[in-house]
Amino acid sequence: MNEPVLTESPHVLQEWFNVYEHYRRTNCVASDLIMGNEYIFRVFAVNMCGLSEEPCTSKDSAYIQKTGIVYKPPTYKEHDFSEAPKFTHPLVNRSVIAGYNATLSCALRGWPKPKVVWYKNKMDITNEAKFRMFSKQGVLTLEIRKPCPFDGGTYTCKAVNDLGEAEVECRLEVRGK
The missing domain is CATH 2.60.40.10 (Immunoglobulins)
Structure with a gap:
C-alpha cells in the first residue's frame, strides 16, 4: 500500500x-x-x-503572486438636503398673567436655513425692545417681557428660504394680575 x-x-x-x-x-x-x-x-x-x-x-x-488588487472606496451620490421651511411643532394659544415674562415656541426645519420673522397682529416686531427672539437647533422662541393686556393678540412666526415659506400663528391672551 x-x-x-x-x-x-x-x-x-x-x-x-x-x-x-x-x-x-x-x-x-x-x-x-x-x-x-x-x-x-x-x-x-x-x-x-x-x-x-x-x-x-x-x-x-x-x-504565489500577489493579486495586485487595489482598494477603491465606494462612491456615494451626494444627497441634496434642500428643503422648504416646514414647522414640525406649531405655536400654541396661550393665556398668561400680566407682568410675568411669557414665551411662545415652535419648531422649524428647512435648508438652506430659513430667515425667520415674528409678527404681532401682522406687524413686524423684529426691532421692538419688548420682544426677544431665540433660535436653537430648530426651536424658535419669542419672549415677551412683562406683557400687559395691550400685548395680547395674534402672533405669527414666518420662515422663508429659496425653496418656499411657511408660517404658524397663535393667540395670546394677557390677563390682569
Missing part, C-alpha cells in the same frame, strides 16, 4: 510542513498558500516498509 506524503516549504523559512498525508491520488491542489511567498514541494512514498529515504522534490519552485 503506497501512501505518499506531500510536504511544502516557503522558500524564506526553509521549514517543511505537511500538506497531505495518506493521499492516494497522483495529483493534488495545495491550498491556503500565502500570496507573495515562494514554495518548494516534495513527496515521500510510504508503504509497509516505512517512509522512503529520499523524497521526490519539485523541479521548480512555485511563486
Whole structure:
C-alpha cells in the first residue's frame, strides 16, 4: 500500500510542513498558500516498509503572486438636503398673567436655513425692545417681557428660504394680575 506524503516549504523559512498525508491520488491542489511567498514541494512514498529515504522534490519552485488588487472606496451620490421651511411643532394659544415674562415656541426645519420673522397682529416686531427672539437647533422662541393686556393678540412666526415659506400663528391672551 503506497501512501505518499506531500510536504511544502516557503522558500524564506526553509521549514517543511505537511500538506497531505495518506493521499492516494497522483495529483493534488495545495491550498491556503500565502500570496507573495515562494514554495518548494516534495513527496515521500510510504508503504509497509516505512517512509522512503529520499523524497521526490519539485523541479521548480512555485511563486504565489500577489493579486495586485487595489482598494477603491465606494462612491456615494451626494444627497441634496434642500428643503422648504416646514414647522414640525406649531405655536400654541396661550393665556398668561400680566407682568410675568411669557414665551411662545415652535419648531422649524428647512435648508438652506430659513430667515425667520415674528409678527404681532401682522406687524413686524423684529426691532421692538419688548420682544426677544431665540433660535436653537430648530426651536424658535419669542419672549415677551412683562406683557400687559395691550400685548395680547395674534402672533405669527414666518420662515422663508429659496425653496418656499411657511408660517404658524397663535393667540395670546394677557390677563390682569
